[in-house]
Amino acid sequence: MHPLHATTSAPESTNTSVLEEPLELLELARHLGPEERERLRQIEAHAQAHIRHQSIEPWNQETLPLHMLQPLGELGLGELFTGDSSQLFQGLAHAALARADVSFSAIIGIHNELIVGTIESLGSTEQRQRWLPGLKRLTTLGAFCLTEPEHGSDIAGGLATSATLEGDQWHIRGSKRWIGLGTVAEVAVIWARDTADGQIKGFLVPTDTPGYHAQKITHKTGLRIMQNAEVELDLSVPASALMPKATSFAATSEGLRGSRAWVGWQAVGAQQALLDLARSYALNREQFGQPLAAFQLVQTALATMAGNLAVSTALMGELTRLQEEGRLTMLRASLAKATLTRLARESAATARDVLGGNGILSTHEVAKIAGDIDAIYTYEGSYGINMLIAGRALTGVSAFV
Ligand SMILES: Cc1cc2nc3c(=O)[nH]c(=O)nc-3n(C[C@H](O)[C@H](O)[C@H](O)COP(=O)(O)OP(=O)(O)OC[C@H]3O[C@@H](n4cnc5c(N)ncnc54)[C@H](O)[C@@H]3O)c2cc1C
Incomplete structure (x- = not known):
């Protein structure tokens, strides 16, 4: 039996089965072919081993360790957007990076969606030849x-x-x-x-x-x-x-639409990290002679975060199908971006509470992730603007001004 079923179908206190790390509530990667699954596994392993803990001090110092980008180029992350990889693989790769560090996933996301993607689709042959090779290797930023x-x-x-x-x-x-x-x-x-x-x-x-x-x-x-x-x-x-096809604001729209979907994947990865951290902390920290995880309020906190994550993951999985069919509308992208960053914010506040005082230390990661989520809530169109885009589509009335 899948461990999730074992845990949910038998609530008695004698049932002590615990979901294994890394926590994958919906196992979306099962939809990938063997090659993409292996590539994703390599990205996840690299991100956890070489980015997650290594990013804490640069985050504290507000510095970008450029040398950490080179291996990401070798893993193909400089040309995620333009290869023949599936949308689901691209999304899960973004989430894997965000699970380790949201800044690195932001750099890779903007690089693919707004730099490589823009030059690829709007640039001249000469511009593509000049810039894309280095950009795709991540030797050029x-x-x-x-x-x-x-x-x-x-x-x-x-x-x-x-x-x-x-x-x-x-x-x-x-x-x-x-x-x-x-x-x-x-x-x-x-x-x-x-x-x-x-x-x-x-x-x-x-x-x-x-x-x-x-x-x-x-x-x-x-x-x-x-x-x-x-x-x-x-x-x-x-x-x-001048990029020959970049001759009106509409030219940026396609890129911005794809970008909003990618930020949804960032919210998935960040929520995965928050749940990992809060769960692990709750299992290991004891108060009143028991692990925090034994308290009902803490279990509610973890289950709320797991629910937010499951909803977010499912929505993004479905969105990739629409993307592959060429049916990612701005409404869908905006609604997903706004809703998932809202849920991620809620989970960040919840995780921060589970960690008590340690929840405000960047060294315990949750505070670092919470700050990062606040930023992604605003970029690629603020929460309010994305909701207004959805509101306009739902009502036919523009409420921007
Ligand atoms: C970390 C980070 C990275 C970024 N990276 C880039 C980048 O690489 N390149 C780039 O070009 N830009 C980038 N941005 C800019 C980003 O896209 C803008 O911050 C965003 O579009 C919001 O603009 P603003 O900050 O000027 O807020 P404002 O437009 O001043 O909005 C402030 C508040 O007012 C609300 N508001 C505005 N208009 C309305 C309205 N009509 N009705 C109701 N509410 C409204 C907004 O929702 C928001 O809550 C980045 C931003 C951040 C924070």
Whole structure:
């Protein structure tokens, strides 16, 4: 009998069977073929052995150990999006990374969805040939520059960075904010408004171009490993820097839709880590002469987290089927992203309570994960904006303004 059934079907206190680590409530990986299962196993093993504990000190120090990215390139994580791997494999790989550290999964997610994916689908042959080989090996890093200091949620209408074509040169001027890897990337995908036709267009700009200045944003309470930057732009690039298919804001939408689905997988991985940590702590810490796990309130906390995780995992599993059928709508992606990050936040607060005072120490991981979840609740469209997208689809009424 599956251990989950053994535990749930016989509630008597004599039944002491405990689910084995790693906890896999729905065993989604069983739907993968043997090759992808093995690849996933390697990613999971690497993430747990070489990222999870090794990421705590960099998180405390707000630093990105770049050397930790190289092995991820060797595991194929620089080209998750473009290979022939299944959507389910890609999702489970994102979750496996997030289970070890959410910042590394954010770096890999943005890299695949918004950098490699954007260049692959919108870039010229020359741009693809120049940038993709290094990006796919993760020896080259990219930054996705959309958000601005004065325009976050209203970026589509408000984007103020300008691009003016004079002769065979684009002059790009403006400011960007929150740009992941803005300080360490070699290439930037920059979104700017063409002063000639008012359309938002996408450019590929080497970050050593004179006039590209990035300043690390410090004092973040989440995703502290992932370096975010304020970027000042006052530069000129050849006409060929424009990505030929990135000639309106709609061009970014497909990428953003895929990205929201990927953040759902981050929420799955983070919840898995929270449940692992809270359960292990509850089994090992004794109060009143008993393990915390023996108290009904603590079991309710663990079961609530397990329920959130199971719902999240099931939804993401189903979403990958829709993705494979080309039916991932913005409604589905937004609703999943918003709902799963909300559930992840709830589980983070619950796990933090199970750990008592240790719940606020980053060295016990839960506080680190909770901070990271707070950040993913906001990026790729804030919780509120994703709910408004869902609300508009449900009612036909736009409540944005
Ligand atoms: C850690 C991190 C990494 C990021 N990485 C990148 C990156 O690599 N590249 C990039 O371009 N951007 C990045 N972002 C930016 C991110 O996409 C924005 O933070 C996000 O879109 C929200 O914008 P904002 O922070 O300006 O919040 P605001 O737009 O100012 O929103 C503040 C609050 O107001 C609410 N709100 C806004 N408008 C409405 C409305 N009409 N109705 C109701 N409520 C509303 C929002 O839901 C939110 O709760 C990142 C952000 C973070 C935190």
